Amino acid sequence: MTSFTSNTRGFPAPASSSPTKVTCPTVPPSPYASSTGFSEINWDIFSRSGTLTSSETQILRMAETNPLTYVLIDPTDSKTYVNALVKTLGIESSNEVRHYVLSRILEVLSCEVKGVENLFWEGGEVKGSSILLRCVQSSDGWSVKASSCILSHLLTTSSTPSTPALKELIKTIFTILSNEPSTLPRVITALTVIVKGEDGRKECLEQGGVGCLGRFLRGGEAGGQTTYEVVFVLWCMSFESNLDSFRVSQTVPLLHQILTTSNRDKITRVTIATLKNLTSSPPLVSEMSSLNLLKRVNNLLSSPQSDPDVLSDLSTLKTLLEKSYQNLTTWDVYVSELKSGILEWGAVHTERFWRENSKNMEDNDFEILKILNRLLVSGSTQTIAIACYDIGEFSRFYPGGRGLVKKMGGKDRVMELIESEDEEVGRQALVAVSKVMVQNWEFVK
Known part of the structure; x- marks a missing residue:
């Protein structure tokens, strides 16, 4: 799998080097959590019902009264704690308990403890992956966001990734989006993690990811951060050699519109980078020319630009578009201006x-x-x-x-x-x- 490292753009770029420590995506606090954490959960109920062993309930209590790193530093305690969390998640219980467990798993994955992701793997599979996948499919928005981020992180950071599980997660996400496009903010963060790897990018393309994300942008309902994340995912997919889906889905006009209307620097940067990648496809370059993208590129070049990567991408776009523009008829020019x-x-x-x-x-x-x-x-x-x-x-x-x-x-x-x-x-x-x-x-x- 191709890994991504950070660069001066402010977002990841493909690299051949091994990935460094990557923390789990940040998820907003659960609506059930207060400033002092969750309401007290009576673990004795789980112990008396035989759902959890006494050692498991004990370790869950210990994690509430001690720093999490203290629990995770001991190999036996850490394994027992993760097993208890996963087992609890599989119990039919209240939203509050489910939110608690997902919150604690996110905290575990964000701890600065070496090999913490390995605690969630057993026999080449993620522990409780089917349970997490059910959470992704639930109607509870916070659970969808948290569980999709957890699964995407575990499936893309392991040294022995479970490709079938990753495919199933991607298929689930795009099935959800096809039925309910408005749910994109719940899963877009997970997609930004998934597409950082080559396997994830290819699977997203095969599942119609470009068209699905394009429909969301076309609806005009995306906020600034969501728009940035959507274009980021498109940018990652634009590194693949097969770009036909960008042409079929008419993605270039959407990117052109974003570049024309957005006033947020990070959205402009990632949009320019995406368009620059798409210039490897001659039909897409012709499409850019027909939209008079050259005019917008020239305007951006004439304005102050401090980022050398942005300047480089703009210069590349300008050169290719000027060459393509020379082949346009006057009618092509008129149509592009009108559009x-x-x-x-x-x-x-x-x-x-x-x-x-x-x-x-x-x-x-x-x-x-x-x-x-x-x-x-x-x-x-x-x-x-x-x-x-x-x-x-x-x-x-x-x-x-x-x-x-x-x-x-x-x-x-x-x-x-x-x-x-x-x-x-x-x-x-x-x-x-x-x-x-x-x-x-x-x-x-």
Whole structure:
């Protein structure tokens, strides 16, 4: 398995060296935990029922009154303690007991004790892995997050990883996400651990991970930290050689949107790094060009950048995109600008351009004309003014263009814009309406 070490980006990068000590992911405190810990749990109930032995209940009590490292320093005590925790987790009991056990397991895995993960392995399997997997599938959000982090950590840090168990965990996570995409914040931290290894990345790709995460981003419901973790997972998967799923899932437009709208440095860094990795696929480079990503890259290069890795990635993107951009037709340039949602006056907004390209609007049932209509309600007055101009020119040069503009509602919207407070928008709207209404516009000119 390929291991990851930290680098100057602030997030892990692939490396061939052996992994150093990796602590278990941090999970927010259980809602059952107070400032003094959990409410007192009566371990005698478990002892009297025969669920736990007297030595197991004794070690559980000892861990409550002594530092955890004190319990774990003795090989016999540490083994008994972990066995007691796993056994308790398998008992049908209250949420509070389950939260307590998961919290203590997380604490054990975070202790600075050499080989602490080995306490959870027996016969080449993680102790209680099936029980932990049931917790991942539960309806209790905190239990899902805690158990998925525990399993992902144990399955990726062992020197003899259990590949079938890792595959089962990944399959479970993506099944959950397919049925309930809103549960992603519960399992995304575990995914960030899983994809640091080659086996985990490949399995995530095979399970449709790129498309699944893309659907979440497309929903626009992700908060800043979750967005960062999602893009981080995509970045890790972008190190694999087969990048077809990124193309099929239309991930590049999502990354472009994030790069355009995000104001958080760490999200920008990992997004740029992901796009840079994706340039190993020529079809994805062409897709970046069609989205006018080069413009955003140039803007970022012109702003102060202190991170040398970010500058390197941006320079690589710029070089490849410039080469790809030279192969684009003027119509490709127009489409990419339109899809970016930001229009600027230039060669693709002229009479000559529309005389030569109006027929191209027929593609995909006039998809581009529909996008152009949507830009009439843009937040940018310049974009609205240019959209009015383009609609007017399309009406002039495309046979039946006037009727199409009217049918799609473009004429009515442009007429409303004549009264715009922005002088340029009002002027372009008036001229556009005239072009839509008048058959022989050149005589009016």
